[in-house]
Amino acid sequence: MTVFDYNRESKVAPAVARARRDESPCAACSVRGMTICAPLDWQEQAQVEALMTPVQLDAGAPLFDEGEAAGNVYNVTSGTLKVYKLLPDGRRQVTGFLFPGDFLGLARQETYAFSAEAVTPSGLCRFPRGKLEALMQRVPKIEQRLLGIASNELVAAQEQMLLLGRKTAKEKIASFLLMLSKRAQQRGQAADPVLVPMSRTDIGDYLGLTTETVSRTFTQLKQDGTIQLLPNHEVRLARREALEEIAGGF
Amino acid sequence: MTVFDYNRESKVAPAVARARRDESPCAACSVRGMTICAPLDWQEQAQVEALMTPVQLDAGAPLFDEGEAAGNVYNVTSGTLKVYKLLPDGRRQVTGFLFPGDFLGLARQETYAFSAEAVTPSGLCRFPRGKLEALMQRVPKIEQRLLGIASNELVAAQEQMLLLGRKTAKEKIASFLLMLSKRAQQRGQAADPVLVPMSRTDIGDYLGLTTETVSRTFTQLKQDGTIQLLPNHEVRLARREALEEIAGGF
DNA sequence: CGCCCTCTTGAAATTGTTCAATAGAGGTGG
């Protein structure tokens, strides 16, 4: 719980100095424009960076579990993560997938309300919550940014409730593929052969379906000619308008 | 779009003066401790109040529609509202019910992402978004409060996704009744004979069920002896532990 | 008091699940 646990690097060289010398990992951050760091000038950036510890996760490695003390918040810099909740009997609901640029750990309570786990090998920036909150007092831009992020997540959550409560399996899969495509595009990646790095089980747990239904629905869309299943977890959206028609406006 | 549209009252008497003379509606606000106003001192409160217009809605009256320009935010002071999204063919997902003390209108985009409508006759405090945001610059406590509210809503949204994606009809209804009970208690109302002011259709649209399934499930729980259906939209939670067992930890 | 709207109940239909088996892909070690 001391500063040293979280900030090993700053003992070696003050972050401000490192930033000046362009040794800062943040200076090279490819997703800076999407993160909490986006609105900061270089001085504020250095203060944030001083709190940061880089984290690397292997595929399948847990980041934290629901109910655990919520000591840190994170920014995803590479890879894909999933966030989920469990029922006592093991039924799982994946409440979101996280990609580079996404923020993780917003919770005004003392414990995480969900578990987080790497889907693919992933990199994150870790910030101790307490220190970041202290910094927010001095740099209100950070708080504003977090409020913006939270608002966007809320909009996405409502969209997901509509999907879970009212869409059919086919509509769910179509919406899911379009969501992946749009988010890839937002990060500057290709929108069309879209990368689908998560398992059928994860997709099912995200959409409120079984893996079998996910698989069958992919097959159906493939036979429709709406999509093509390519090697390496890629999906070609052969007829995007058809997908959008099916998805019902997402 | 002028100040006068939103703030008719301040033309009559400055809010600060009114607050001093205890004519302020906020001074008598019974849900102040739950709203964005909670952390404010009387001077800040007066500034907020100067932006406020009271709104009254009849049962069934719309407050705003999805896609509409998001000009205002609201605090509920009395009654019950619902918030929902529609699919092109009319399928509806109620994404939340709002009770006194609840905040409404958080959206970082230019338009509302959902529609809002009164379930029972309701009262709200309306604030023009632009002016409240300007005030937030000077009173960061408001922004902090909003971030706290947004975080809580995000936690609730994830809980609801778990419900929609993974719970059975019986589990959904049990969770719903317990949620209503807990929220009534938070507002200082009775936790046990719980008021259920919304229609079976609204409940179904909230839980991802049809009205028939909602009705059948109520009947089933009634025959179990788990609940009793009382007159005036009240439900007695005869065996709360059984409900909690069924709900699976909400 | 009666009308209308909501709620309840029943039976049939359907979507998605469950159970079960096969096929495929990725990774490891010989």
Add this chain to the structure above:
DNA sequence: CCACCTCTATTGAACAATTTCAAGAGGGCG
């Protein structure tokens, strides 16, 4: 580099939960 092994994905058939369609009962408001 290939063979094997394991985990994931696909496919099939029977089953179940919830929906759909249909009719009747109840309750509140004019």
